Amino acid sequence: MNTKKIFYFLGNHAHHITHALPLYNKLGGEFIVLSEEAKIFCQAKGVNVIAIDNYPGQHLQFDLDKVQCTIDYLNNHGGIIFFYDIFNIVPELTNLKKIMLFHGNSLKKYYNGWGISIITPWWISIIKNFDYITTLTPIREKTLREIGVSENKFIKVGLTRWDDIIKNKSIIKDKECIYEKIGISNKKIVTYMPTWCGLTSVKFTGKEILKNISDDYILLFRPHPSTPDYIIKDYLSIIEKKDNILYIPENKYPDISIRDIYLLSDIFIADVSSVLTDSILTDKPIILALDNQDIIIFDDGLYTFFKSVLKKIVFFGGQNPFKHRLISARYTPIKEIFDVVEKVNTTNAFLINEKIEKSLNNGIDTAAWTSVKNSFFYDVEGRSIEKLIDFVKSIL
Secondary structure, three states: OOHHHEEEEEEOOHHHHHHHHHHHHHHOOEEEEOOHHHHHHHHOOOOOEEOOOOOOOOOOOOOHHHHHHHHHHHHHHOEEEEEOOOOOOHHHOOOEEEEEOOOOOOHHHHEEOOOOOOOOHHHHHHHOOOOEEEOOOHHHHHHHHHOOOOHHHEEOOOOOHHHHHHHHOOOOOOOHHHHHHHOOOOOEEEEEOOOOOOOOOOOOHHHHHHHHOOOOEEEEEOOOOOOOHHHHHHHHHHHOOOOOEEEOOOOOOOOOOHHHHHHHOOEEEEOOOHHHHHHHOOOOOEEEEOOOOEEEEOOHHHHHHHHHHHHHHHHOOOOOOOOOEEEEEOOHHHHHHHHHOEEEOOOOHHHHHHHHHHHHHHOOOHHHHHHHHHHHOOOOOOOHHHHHHHHHHHHO
């Protein structure tokens, strides 16, 4: 296979390289970024990467004139280009097969806040411009079909990073790499990897978790790369006062990969993000974390009622009477996990150690885990990369 014809577009989202590496390690190719900072980040991973245009700070929508050299470079080479997010550069690439792989399971797409729609007309227009799209999950496939994406574009595989988790989940990962860095050994490892976009717990609840975590546990804190510096600063001030918390952002410890974290952790604290479903694949306990302003409503009728009341109040000049952000959960199978796991918010975070102990002692609810896995994933055999490579070979 000619690896010179395979590209991975990250733009300034260099942290998405984690999602691209499993495929890159099999196919090779070249990463395309839009700043020297992003290039340095990727070089730390030992990959082939180029930054033709230096356009830092821009994310999904660019001034296309400022990335014209990148557009010309890609169109002149042709081949296949993989994307992990939605960029307005996509329609400009007319001489490549464009494949959308996504960077997460799009779980957030199944939740709607008041008046918030993540799937916008612009999002749909870019999605329809791809030649092929990995559908990730059966429910995601249904969503793509509903917005008018042709089924001829569907590649029915999940996230490639799931393969590593699935195939290695039975491995007992040596925890010495953590013990050595933190100077503590023989304790259970709790991993907290909050998201930043959408239903995050990092603004408030996470800080209370770190403050209250017992010395009986080691806590790994790995925030989303987009988490603002002012929030990270708050966390670092808490960590300075604790001996059992290891701050482990991406690239800080090259010898500890995201796969290693999933394998060596004993329990996960997750909010509504891909960490939640990735953790499900490990068959390890999960604690759901939400900030106090977020309440997930699973009953569509109840949500519709509250929404109609709110609309009338606002229409007549009133203010939102609810102290919480009410969220409709349209994806029922996830409810089975939410129903059985321990939950933590800003108010009850002082109970985090009891919740951890209870979760570890009880283990997972096998029936709930199995049901969600059967509903959310195409298969749990770890063959996404294999299927995707076969597809790529067929169109080269």
